[in-house]
Amino acid sequence: MALDQPTEKKTEEAEMGFLDHLEELRKRLFWSAVFILSAGITLFICKSWLFETVLFGPRRIDFASFRAWCWLSETIGAGQTLCVQEIRYELINTTMLGNFTTHILVSAIGGFIIAFPLVFWQGWLFIRPALKMAEVKAANGIGLSSSALFFTGVAFGYWVIAPLSLQFLGNYELGDVEARISVMSYMKTIASITLAAGLIFQLPVVVYFLSRAGLVTPEILKSYRRHALVAILVIAAVITPPDLTSQVLVALPVLVLYEVSIVISRRVIKRNAERA
Structure with a gap:
């Protein structure tokens, strides 16, 4: 019995430690969700700006990236090699909830993008107690570096990859098939490219x-x-x-x-x- 008691005590301490970790994880996930939800709601409210300026911008021929590439092409003597064509397809909605669902999805993804530094910080607060002091010092500035890389990737995806992809896919012809793209498909393309670029960075x-x-x-x-x-x-x-x-x-x-x-x-x- 005397040998069993210390063993039981150690087991209880280990179990409490595990439960404490779960509680800490729950707390960090909760605050991450709060940050994402807050940013997402803000974007949801700013519907006109989100769609007309941000999301529909890369399909317009006067988009800033298109104008910059055309200017660069003419400056280096390449003529209009980098100048783009007008995207000819129209966006349509085929379901009753399509527009509303698209609005929610885009706001959620945008909320994650905006809240990324805070989400990363919550993850860092969760793993930091398990690190040695030297490891914590060595990782100083990692949050700032990660956020800077993420937003650089998002900008690269939005200003470079997304417009080029829309130009190529939007003007891709297949016989007499008329391109009529669902708004959900368009938004998923923009959002996935932008988010993926941020994560790749x-x-x-x-x-x-x-x-x-x-x-x-x-x-x-x-x-x-x-x-x-x-x-x-x-x-x-x-x-x-x-x-x-x-x-x-x-x-x-x-x-x-x-x-x-x-x-x-x-x-x-x-x-x-x-x-x-």
């Missing part, structure tokens, strides 16, 4: 943490460099018009991110070796 942050954990090394990243290059070029070729300039505009920043991730991994591994 988190690659250096992900590599940082994986390198800290010893799961990724610069050698591994270098060995997959060619695979990454091929994958990036294929994706760029699929989602952009079939001209080299557009594909380079999309592929180059992602390739730079991959190379930056290799440098980050090398520095992290070096610091780990110095502390060992």
Whole structure:
């Protein structure tokens, strides 16, 4: 009996520790949901600006990105190579709840994008107690870096990838088939491209943490460099018009991110070796 009691006490302490972690996770998820919901409701209220200015902007020929590319094309003596055509398809709604559902979906995704720094901060507050003081100090500024990379990716997706994709897909012809795109399909395309670009730009942050954990090394990243290059070029070729300039505009920043991730991994591994 005397030996059993300490064992039971340790089990209870371990169980309480586990329950405390669950309670902390619930708290962080709750606040993340509050931040996303608050931002989403704000966007939902600003319906006219959200749709007419933000979401429908990339399908207009006077969109800022289109004007900038056309100016650049003429400046470098390439004529109107980068000048775009007017998107000819019309947006339609085919269901009773279509417009309302689209409004909610877009507001939710936009809410997550706006609240991302706060959501990331909640995640950091959850994992920070499990880290050593040296690890916490080493990760100082990671929240700011992650947020900056995320919003840079979102901007890149919205101002570069989305307009190019809409131009290519919107003007893609298939015989006598008339393009009439549902508003939900259009919004999903814009939202998914923008959000995906923001998440892809988190690659250096992900590599940082994986390198800290010893799961990724610069050698591994270098060995997959060619695979990454091929994958990036294929994706760029699929989602952009079939001209080299557009594909380079999309592929180059992602390739730079991959190379930056290799440098980050090398520095992290070096610091780990110095502390060992």
